[in-house]
Amino acid sequence: MAARKKPKLAVWKFASCDGCQLSLLDCEDELLEVAGVIEIANFPEASRAVKRGPYDISLVEGSITTPHDAMRIQKVRRMSKLLITIGACATGGGIQALRNFKDIKDFVSIVYARPDYIETLTKSTPIDDHVFVDCELRGCPINKYQLLEVISALLNDRKPNIPKYSVCMECKQKGNVCVMVSKGIPCLGPVTQVGCDALCPSYQRGCFGCFGPMETPNTISMSERFGELGIKADDIIRTYRTYNSYSESFRRESEAYER
Amino acid sequence: MKDKSAKKPDKKKTKTIKVDYLARVEGEGAFNIKIKGGEVIDAKLKIFEPPRFFEAFLVGRRFDEAPDITSRICGICPIAYQMSSIQAMEAAFDVKVHPQIRALRRLFYLGEWIQSHALHVFMLHAPDFLGYEDAFQMAKDHGDLVKMALDLKKMGNDIVILIGGREIHPLSACVGGFYKVPTKRGLESLVERLKWGIEASVKTVQFVGGLTFPELAADYEFVSLRHDDEYPICEGRLVSNKGLDIAISDYDDYFEEEHVKHSTSLHAHIRARGSYFVGPLARFNLNFDRLTPLAQEQAKSVGFEPGCVNSFKSIIARAVELVYACEEALRIIQQYEMPPNAKVEVKPNGMTGYGCTEAPRGILYHRYVVDGHGIIRSATIVPPTSQNQKTIENDLFNFAQNNIEMPEDELTWRCEQVVRNYDPCISCSCHFLKLNIERIE
Ligand code: SF4
Ligand code: SF4
Numbered sequence: 001m002a003a004r005k006k007p008k009l010a011v012w013k014f015a016s017c018d019g020c021q022l023s024l025l026d027c028e029d030e031l032l033e034v035a036g037v038i039e040i041a042n043f044p045e046a047s048r049a050v051k052r053g054p055y056d057i058s059l060v061e062g063s064i065t066t067p068h069d070a071m072r073i074q075k076v077r078r079m080s081k082l083l084i085t086i087g088a089c090a091t092g093g094g095i096q097a098l099r100n101f102k103d104i105k106d107f108v109s110i111v112y113a114r115p116d117y118i119e120t121l122t123k124s125t126p127i128d129d130h131v132f133v134d135c136e137l138r139g140c141p142i143n144k145y146q147l148l149e150v151i152s153a154l155l156n157d158r159k160p161n162i163p164k165y166s167v168c169m170e171c172k173q174k175g176n177v178c179v180m181v182s183k184g185i186p187c188l189g190p191v192t193q194v195g196c197d198a199l200c201p202s203y204q205r206g207c208f209g210c211f212g213p214m215e216t217p218n219t220i221s222m223s224e225r226f227g228e229l230g231i232k233a234d235d236i237i238r239t240y241r242t243y244n245s246y247s248e249s250f251r252r253e254s255e256a257y258e259r
Numbered sequence: 260m261k262d263k264s265a266k267k268p269d270k271k272k273t274k275t276i277k278v279d280y281l282a283r284v285e286g287e288g289a290f291n292i293k294i295k296g297g298e299v300i301d302a303k304l305k306i307f308e309p310p311r312f313f314e315a316f317l318v319g320r321r322f323d324e325a326p327d328i329t330s331r332i333c334g335i336c337p338i339a340y341q342m343s344s345i346q347a348m349e350a351a352f353d354v355k356v357h358p359q360i361r362a363l364r365r366l367f368y369l370g371e372w373i374q375s376h377a378l379h380v381f382m383l384h385a386p387d388f389l390g391y392e393d394a395f396q397m398a399k400d401h402g403d404l405v406k407m408a409l410d411l412k413k414m415g416n417d418i419v420i421l422i423g424g425r426e427i428h429p430l431s432a433c434v435g436g437f438y439k440v441p442t443k444r445g446l447e448s449l450v451e452r453l454k455w456g457i458e459a460s461v462k463t464v465q466f467v468g469g470l471t472f473p474e475l476a477a478d479y480e481f482v483s484l485r486h487d488d489e490y491p492i493c494e495g496r497l498v499s500n501k502g503l504d505i506a507i508s509d510y511d512d513y514f515e516e517e518h519v520k521h522s523t524s525l526h527a528h529i530r531a532r533g534s535y536f537v538g539p540l541a542r543f544n545l546n547f548d549r550l551t552p553l554a555q556e557q558a559k560s561v562g563f564e565p566g567c568v569n570s571f572k573s574i575i576a577r578a579v580e581l582v583y584a585c586e587e588a589l590r591i592i593q594q595y596e597m598p599p600n601a602k603v604e605v606k607p608n609g610m611t612g613y614g615c616t617e618a619p620r621g622i623l624y625h626r627y628v629v630d631g632h633g634i635i636r637s638a639t640i641v642p643p644t645s646q647n648q649k650t651i652e653n654d655l656f657n658f659a660q661n662n663i664e665m666p667e668d669e670l671t672w673r674c675e676q677v678v679r680n681y682d683p684c685i686s687c688s689c690h691f692l693k694l695n696i697e698r699i700e
Contacts, residue, residue, distance in 0.1 A: 017333050025382065026416060049392035065310075199430060200424075205439075
């Protein structure tokens with residue numbers, strides 16, 4: 001019938017909140033169309049039908065936090081032609097990487113009465129610590145239009161257009177008044193990668209870095225600026241330690257204030 | 260997903276049906292049903308979601324970070340987490356917000372109910388009743404219905420986006436109010452769509468009311484919030500059909516959580532009584548009199564009345580709540596006036612705060628101890644799915660027992676459906692659902 005076979009898409013979940021994969025179902029206007037051009041071969045959140053691999057595109061959500069998952073991601077990689085990480089959990093370890101700065105044993109015993117039932121790794125790590133990643137989408141959650149862009153670029157053999165500059169640029173383009181200059185609100189926009197359409201400043205709050213560090217962020221002068229605004233060291237640490245706390249530059253900067 | 264090899268009878272004459280993932284639930288889990296000599300001997304819902312330790316790393320964070328951080332527990336109901344944590348903090352610090360801020364929160368939350376219910380009714384649950392593997396297949400035969408579902412879901416999302424900036428982990432809500440509130444004109448852009456939404460929801464009730472429901476009944480204890488004059492969403496007392504009627508600050512005296520070996524999600528139960536049932540069916544049964552006349556009339560028109568104890572009919576409760584949610588959202592928008600301030604100032608003190616709101620899947624309880632500097636010293640979060648876990652296991656047990664003669668493929672699918680009756684959000688409680696029916700002969 002059809003001349004070309006539909007490419008197969010699989011969605012995988014590791015430690016996460018499901019928000020990033022839900023973005024796919026949130027493409028209400030495009031969903032049925034997407035389902036028409038690609039074969040949704042493995043997407044447990046939406047379907048009980050599962051087709052065997054290999055898959056042309058794998059979307060991977062979540063971070064690696066258990067020994068079992070560390071093995072499972074290897075299998076996923078072997079079954080996937082292209083592997084795309086979606087969201088801060090997968091690209092940076094996610095909010096659950098806050099454990100990386102503490103003793104995990106204390107964490108387990110705060111939440112669970114029987115720590116011996118729990119199997120977990122001491123660190124929550126991003127997917128590219130474990131396997132080769134072809135393309136990553138930032139954000140907690142990702143921007144669904146970036147997701148559609150990546151899928152359509154890959155289907156058409158072109159490079160996805162995912163800019164890597166800072167939130168500040170987008171914020172200025174939008175004509176926002178800078179919340180840091182005008183109101184003294186601390187904002188991570190200058191060091192955070194774009195993709196959200198500068199949402200937080202548009203809602204009168206500072207960016208909290210959910211898209212993670214941009215390419216070569218100047219976090220040192222960012223923190224100095226926070227200092228000038230009267231932000232204390234503890235709060236500076238907390239500012240870098242949210243959804244991308246384990247991304248290299250945010251981690252280094254927060255650790256610098258811990259000493 | 261079925262493992263075909265498992266269908267072959269094995270040498271020890273133990274028949275096993277194995278499903279690696281329970282699909283169409285938010286998250287991953289497993290269940291195990293053991294059948295011996297025609298009797299079900301055990302049914303366990305296993306949850307293996309990698310633990311994420313929210314309650315541990317909240318310790319040492321600032322009180323005003325709780326709404327954003329806890330919303331990352333679940334991408335399907337982030338507003339529920341934001342609202343329960345905000346309520347807890349505001350209760351601790353005795354913060355009073357403007358009535359329009361309160362109304363706006365309710366509207367925001369209704370947006371989440373609409374998107375979540377539309378998703379579950381049509382995309383996750385209806386395919387079970389009609390025998391499709393998923394909504395994509397269902398769309399081939401019921402295109403108009405799936406299209407309507409997507410539009411309804413999108414409308415719910417658009418309410419959330421308008422108030423909160425984005426549909427998943429919206430970012431405008433905070434302790435004390437909102438960072439920014441919408442204008443009246445902004446909200447009015449939703450009026451025509453909500454009117455359509457009411458009609459679409461009515462069609463939804465009629466559609467789900469006409470489905471065929473497998474038989475299942477139990478002597479449940481339904482628990483939900485109850486408010487003096489509203490259908491409960493953001494606040495109320497905790498009540499049940501067995502006489503519970505308490506302030507949410509007394510939650511810990513009546514409920515407890517237990518850590519069981521087969522789950523990384525804690526099991527909650529009522530002290531000295533056992534399992535209970537939260538969610539749309541519980542809300543409907545306990546608050547029918549607080550629904551709008553249209554929602555009541557719609558429920559009755561399909562023979563769905565309070566006192567219903569068939570959990571398969573939760574899908575009707577969701578549809579009826581869709582009617583209510585669209586009407587209530589419309590009412591709030593029509594009466595909206597932009598409040599003078601988006602938020603009030605909050606002064607933290609060393610207090611304990613309790614919050615409990617009705618997430619789409621049922622009550623979500625938060626408790627925080629905050630010190631005088633506004634730093635969280637302890638946090639407890641009890642999501643709806645961990646409260647329903649024991650009830651789901653009981654349903655599985657009873658359903659498998661009553662249908663022990665059913666062919667295994669069908670029994671497997673029906674049991675999955677039993678779990679999906681609760682729309683379990685395993686991200687909330689934890690993740691990983693495997694289905695396993697074991698017959699020992
Ligand atoms: S990145 Fe954020 S939205 Fe995405 S799965 Fe992780 S916690 Fe959820
Ligand atoms: S402004 Fe920053 S924190 Fe806000 S959505 Fe964008 S990247 Fe995320």
